[in-house]
Amino acid sequence: MRLHEYQAKDLFADAGIPTPDSTLARTVDEAVDAAAEIGYPVAIKAQVHVGGRGKAGGIKLVDDGEEAREAADEILGMDLKGFEVDRVLVEEAVDFVNELYVGVTMDRGEGKPVAMVSTRGGVNIEEVAEEDPDAIAREHIDPAFGMHDFQARKVVYEAGVDGDIARDVSSILSTLYDLWEERDGSDAEINPLMVTSDGEVIAADAVFNVDEDALFRQPDLAEMEEDAAGDELEAKANEYGFDYVRLSGNVGIIGNGAGLVMTTLDLVDYYGGEPANFLDIGGGAKAQRVANALDMVFSDENVDAVVFNIFGGITRGDEVANGINNALEQFDEIPKPVIVRLAGTNAKEGMEILNTDLVQVEATLEDAVQGAVEAAEEVTQ
Amino acid sequence: MSVLVDDDTRVVVQGITGGEGKFHAGQMIEYGTNVVAGAVPGKGGQEVYDVPVYDTVSGAARQEDANAAVVFVPPAFAGDALFEALDAPVDLVVAITEGIPTQDMSRVYRKLKETDTYLVGPNCPGLITPGEAKLGILPGNIFESGNVGLVSRSGTLTYQVVDNLTERGLGQSTAIGIGGDPIIGTDFIDTLKLFEADPDTHAVVMCGEIGGEDEENAAKYIRQNMDTPVAGFIAGRTAPPGKRMGHAGAIVSGSGTGTAESKINALEDAGVRVGDTPNEVADYIEQFL
Numbered sequence: 001m002r003l004h005e006y007q008a009k010d011l012f013a014d015a016g017i018p019t020p021d022s023t024l025a026r027t028v029d030e031a032v033d034a035a036a037e038i039g040y041p042v043a044i045k046a047q048v049h050v051g052g053r054g055k056a057g058g059i060k061l062v063d064d065g066e067e068a069r070e071a072a073d074e075i076l077g078m079d080l081k082g083f084e085v086d087r088v089l090v091e092e093a094v095d096f097v098n099e100l101y102v103g104v105t106m107d108r109g110e111g112k113p114v115a116m117v118s119t120r121g122g123v124n125i126e127e128v129a130e131e132d133p134d135a136i137a138r139e140h141i142d143p144a145f146g147m148h149d150f151q152a153r154k155v156v157y158e159a160g161v162d163g164d165i166a167r168d169v170s171s172i173l174s175t176l177y178d179l180w181e182e183r184d185g186s187d188a189e190i191n192p193l194m195v196t197s198d199g200e201v202i203a204a205d206a207v208f209n210v211d212e213d214a215l216f217r218q219p220d221l222a223e224m225e226e227d228a229a230g231d232e233l234e235a236k237a238n239e240y241g242f243d244y245v246r247l248s249g250n251v252g253i254i255g256n257g258a259g260l261v262m263t264t265l266d267l268v269d270y271y272g273g274e275p276a277n278f279l280d281i282g283g284g285a286k287a288q289r290v291a292n293a294l295d296m297v298f299s300d301e302n303v304d305a306v307v308f309n310i311f312g313g314i315t316r317g318d319e320v321a322n323g324i325n326n327a328l329e330q331f332d333e334i335p336k337p338v339i340v341r342l343a344g345t346n347a348k349e350g351m352e353i354l355n356t357d358l359v360q361v362e363a364t365l366e367d368a369v370q371g372a373v374e375a376a377e378e379v380t381q
Numbered sequence: 382m383s384v385l386v387d388d389d390t391r392v393v394v395q396g397i398t399g400g401e402g403k404f405h406a407g408q409m410i411e412y413g414t415n416v417v418a419g420a421v422p423g424k425g426g427q428e429v430y431d432v433p434v435y436d437t438v439s440g441a442a443r444q445e446d447a448n449a450a451v452v453f454v455p456p457a458f459a460g461d462a463l464f465e466a467l468d469a470p471v472d473l474v475v476a477i478t479e480g481i482p483t484q485d486m487s488r489v490y491r492k493l494k495e496t497d498t499y500l501v502g503p504n505c506p507g508l509i510t511p512g513e514a515k516l517g518i519l520p521g522n523i524f525e526s527g528n529v530g531l532v533s534r535s536g537t538l539t540y541q542v543v544d545n546l547t548e549r550g551l552g553q554s555t556a557i558g559i560g561g562d563p564i565i566g567t568d569f570i571d572t573l574k575l576f577e578a579d580p581d582t583h584a585v586v587m588c589g590e591i592g593g594e595d596e597e598n599a600a601k602y603i604r605q606n607m608d609t610p611v612a613g614f615i616a617g618r619t620a621p622p623g624k625r626m627g628h629a630g631a632i633v634s635g636s637g638t639g640t641a642e643s644k645i646n647a648l649e650d651a652g653v654r655v656g657d658t659p660n661e662v663a664d665y666i667e668q669f670l
Contacts, residue, residue, distance in 0.1 A: 259535020
């Protein structure tokens with residue numbers, strides 16, 4: 001789960017990391033007032049979960065009230081790569097001479113946290129990592145001890161940070177690591193970490209992604225998620241407790257288990273269709289979850305046909321079949337053709353229960369997917 | 382022959398009095414697994430299906446000679462339960478629990494490296510040696526004893542491939558679901574080593590998915606060290622970058638690492654036959670044997 005910049009900055013500031021003076025605004029008037037309060041020049045920054053906000057026109061630097069009004073009016077309500085901007089951060093513009101990068105993440109290959117520092121901040125760090133891996137200094141951290149002070153110094157010096165400011169950068173990195181550890185971060189980043197003409201070091205941007213599996217022990221961060229949900233259907237999936245990702249095709253996909261659902265998506269593509277979504281109903285799904293899943297996929301207007309693929313381990317075929325029947329019997333007319341394939345635990349019983357007036361039943365994964373792709377094609381013709 | 386589990390494996394179930402733990406302990410016993418004990422703090426002295434419950438894993442290991450633990454403990458307490466299993470000690474720990482915080486697993490992983498224990502999982506269906514023992518939640522009835530070793534990051538995808546194999550009379554030596562989390566214990570390479578050394582495993586199926594570099598590393602290992610033929614499958618060819626596809630580990634990062642394409646290429650370069658569909662994987666195995 002990703003926090004907004006302003007939320008991450010609040011976390012960082014509370015932990016003692018210097019951040020620019022800033023105020024969140026939801027209307028043009030609020031933004032202009034905030035800018036006057038802070039003092040020009042200020043940056044007006046869209047608060048949305050997309051990368052490359054600046055390039056896309058979501059960040060503007062303004063020098064007076066008129067420009068602030070114009071910029072806030074333009075940014076608030078704009079569509080930024082599919083996300084509508086409903087709030088902006090009005091922030092003191094920092095007069096910088098240098099831009100650094102510091103970050104903490106989990107190195108999954110090593111199973112250990114890793115701290116990273118680079119003097120090439122202010123640009124896409126993933127591109128730097130690809131073009132010039134040596135430009136980023138890395139230090140693995142033993143999770144049993146946490147980051148030693150010397151490790152923070154070591155990685156900062158190895159990155160080639162100037163001696164005068166190295167102490168401040170090390171201290172910020174230590175704080176960032178502790179915050180990452182205490183608040184169950186998956187990624188914590190400051191890019192750019194700006195160095196001003198008078199030698200101050202300040203976090204001009206802030207990224208903090210939280211491990212979703214740890215939200216149970218970070219209740220205040222879990223609450224921030226409400227604000228963060230983008231797509232309406234993805235928000236609905238959240239409410240139902242499904243793993244769901246919306247895609248751009250017209251074949252709806254429901255299944256159990258991430259690997260098998262991904263495989264079903266891949267097969268839709270393989271047989272010439274386009275997947276509309278990833279929807280994993282999880283293990284042991286009962287009738288109500290089945291009905292909720294169908295409701296989700298039916299309410300996606302892009303969907304023309306649905307493939308329902310269940311391989312029961314803990315999930316029972318007869319329960320799924322009853323769920324499908326019950327859900328579909330509520331409609332006078334089935335909204336979109338549903339092709340079902342059941343295998344594994346109680347699959348045989350399930351196949352017998354399914355009402356073939358309402359659904360098309362197929363015996364194999366391949367046949368079910370092809371059936372759905374064909375049905376979707378028929379609808380579009 | 383088989384790997385990691387067989388008739389002699391003596392299992393303690395951590396969390397045997399909980400809903401999931403109890404149900405699957407029953408299923409394991411029904412399959413013929415030698416479940417010798419349960420371990421639940423505060424429930425020592427009780428019995429579940431005539432199996433004695435102990436307060437601690439070390440107590441169960443000592444009293445009942447348990448040498449493997451299966452963990453059904455909820456995510457908030459699972460990290461601690463895994464440390465307890467490693468401390469007991471047992472030779473094999475199978476962590477079924479889904480949703481363990483990654484930082485907890487990072488600490489467990491560090492401890493694991495100091496031991497000789499195999500940890501399978503977390504967030505996995507477990508493992509099975511057909512006809513002998515199953516440790517976990519796999520549906521026993523789809524498996525058949527035979528000579529195909531199977532290793533997979535995903536549960537239900539494993540069942541799909543096994544179904545395709547069994548249908549053609551291609552039984553399995555051992556099938557292992559290593560789990561879909563970013564940090565897991567036993568990985569592809571550990572498992573491939575075991576299969577390569579097992580005289581009764583004549584061919585191997587490896588099912589990977591997007592995210593991380595485990596499949597690429599496994600490809601390197603296969604190229605350099607394996608004589609046993611391997612067929613592969615990679616799920617997530619159509620996954621868009623930056624979206625987590627269910628499993629915490631299944632994500633293609635913005636910079637393009639962890640893609641299906643990179644994994645398929647690496648495996649094919651190592652001589653692995655990668656199927657476009659699960660059924661095609663079974664075709665390749667049939668050709669190998």
